[in-house]
Amino acid sequence: MSRDTSSWASEAAAVFVKEWRCEFRTRYALNTLALFAFTTLVVVSFSLGPMGVARAQGTAVLPVLLWIILLFSVAAGLPRAFVQEEETHTATALRLAATPSALFCGKLLYGLTLVLALEVFVTPAYLIMTSLEVTSPWLLAGVLAAGGYGLAAGSTLVAAIIAQARSKGALFSVLSFPVLLPLLVLTVELTRGAAAGDAAGVSLPVLLLYDASVTVAGLMLFPVVWNP
Amino acid sequence: MRRRNCGYSPGVTATLRFDDVRRRFGRLAVLNGVSGRVEPGGMLLVTGRNGSGKSTLLRCLSGLLAPDAGTIAYRENGADLDVAERRRRVGVVAPDLAFYEELTVQENLEFFARLRRTGPERGHAVLERLGLPLDRLAGALSSGMRQRLRWAWALLHSPRLLLLDEPFQNFDRAGEDGARALLAEHLQNGGLAVVASPLPLDFDHVSGHLELGV
Numbered sequence A: 001m002s003r004d005t006s007s008w009a010s011e012a013a014a015v016f017v018k019e020w021r022c023e024f025r026t027r028y029a030l031n032t033l034a035l036f037a038f039t040t041l042v043v044v045s046f047s048l049g050p051m052g053v054a055r056a057q058g059t060a061v062l063p064v065l066l067w068i069i070l071l072f073s074v075a076a077g078l079p080r081a082f083v084q085e086e087e088t089h090t091a092t093a094l095r096l097a098a099t100p101s102a103l104f105c106g107k108l109l110y111g112l113t114l115v116l117a118l119e120v121f122v123t124p125a126y127l128i129m130t131s132l133e134v135t136s137p138w139l140l141a142g143v144l145a146a147g148g149y150g151l152a153a154g155s156t157l158v159a160a161i162i163a164q165a166r167s168k169g170a171l172f173s174v175l176s177f178p179v180l181l182p183l184l185v186l187t188v189e190l191t192r193g194a195a196a197g198d199a200a201g202v203s204l205p206v207l208l209l210y211d212a213s214v215t216v217a218g219l220m221l222f223p224v225v226w227n228p
Numbered sequence B: 001m002r003r004r005n006c007g008y009s010p011g012v013t014a015t016l017r018f019d020d021v022r023r024r025f026g027r028l029a030v031l032n033g034v035s036g037r038v039e040p041g042g043m044l045l046v047t048g049r050n051g052s053g054k055s056t057l058l059r060c061l062s063g064l065l066a067p068d069a070g071t072i073a074y075r076e077n078g079a080d081l082d083v084a085e086r087r088r089r090v091g092v093v094a095p096d097l098a099f100y101e102e103l104t105v106q107e108n109l110e111f112f113a114r115l116r117r118t119g120p121e122r123g124h125a126v127l128e129r130l131g132l133p134l135d136r137l138a139g140a141l142s143s144g145m146r147q148r149l150r151w152a153w154a155l156l157h158s159p160r161l162l163l164l165d166e167p168f169q170n171f172d173r174a175g176e177d178g179a180r181a182l183l184a185e186h187l188q189n190g191g192l193a194v195v196a197s198p199l200p201l202d203f204d205h206v207s208g209h210l211e212l213g214v
Helices: A003-026 A028-048 A055-077 A080-087 A091-097 A100-130 A137-162 A168-196 A203-226 B054-062 B083-089 B105-115 B121-130 B143-155 B173-188
Strands: B014-025 B028-038 B043-047 B069-076 B079-081 B091-093 B161-165 B192-197 B206-211
Touching: A003 A028, A003 A100, A003 B105, A028 A055, A028 A080, A028 A100, A055 A100, A055 A137, A055 A168, A080 A091, A080 A100, A080 A137, A091 B083, A091 B105, A100 A137, A100 A203, A137 A168, A137 A203, A168 A203, B014 B054, B014 B192, B028 B043, B028 B054, B028 B069, B028 B192, B028 B206, B043 B054, B054 B069, B054 B161, B054 B192, B069 B083, B079 B083, B091 B143, B105 B121, B105 B143, B121 B143, B121 B173, B143 B161, B143 B173, B161 B173, B173 B192
Parallel strands: B043 B192, B043 B206, B091 B161, B161 B192
Antiparallel strands: B014 B028, B014 B069, B069 B079
């Protein structure tokens, strides 16, 4: 590994560590994500739990609700990644000191770990509370990993774009729609497949391609969005 | 007591030149063709009433704001640096510069030192001279202490060009004396500085003066 690459990775790691250190001291995103996930999880399990929906219907409906819970939990916490930098005026120091691509990757890595942690807690609880049976657990694990990455990457990119805007909340929803819609269509379809025992087909490679595309787009767009 | 040397890159010569820099915010023209140059060891003092464009000029020079027109050329060792490189090389002290309130002074400096790809030692040395404890949370600092942290942050990566917007504001006498000594050392070692102040500064090293808004 060249010295430049090593320094770049060290920068990205520094951003990642800083994000988690600040998060552990304020617990803003953790509390928001946990509260939203818990509330929606309880509501869904009460309404569509073991007695609420037939097995055939459950395989069709419950994967959709799982990804809606994950999407809205992420949307409630992740946009803060860049918005808070602008609101607390730390963005100026970051602009002067950080390599934009390393900053983006550090924030993305933080978002990814947050989403994966959310999935680790929410998914088993959801499966138990709704009695959703999963025939292909490895496919579900793959979908959660790839889908979680896509959620984190898409949200980080949109969060960077909206950070300097005035109506951040509305803009996040508007911009997230075209970015995250293909991801959600794919993840829901694959989660249904994992529940029913279907093969992944081309959907999983398409999901991986989506992840790669959002990452490349983020790395290319972020320096332009971040700096004047 | 022997003073620790803070904030120099020995052997690197730098020059800054800007010509006809213009910047508008909507209909309001803040900078109307501002020009100037700073040579090694020189300090350009920018004065003017509030709203005359001093901070805007410094933001343009640092690369934080793109001018609508005009050129800004910053050279180190004879090579022109592009705006991205200029942004990362300059040292900036400005009132709107903030740090992570959840982190201590030391954690802030270590974080930015890693981003600057250097060690935090220079920042520690500056803070030792200015008298700011490393273990205090940035959110618990008084305004004068925040200004000390801004100075340490600006000198962390040994910049050749310092852009200082009201650099002595909120300081007590000891803080101002310490910051003035740091600036004098920076200039004596061939560094450059552009200092914005609403009032004329009593400083020996001023090599040029730019009055805005006249």
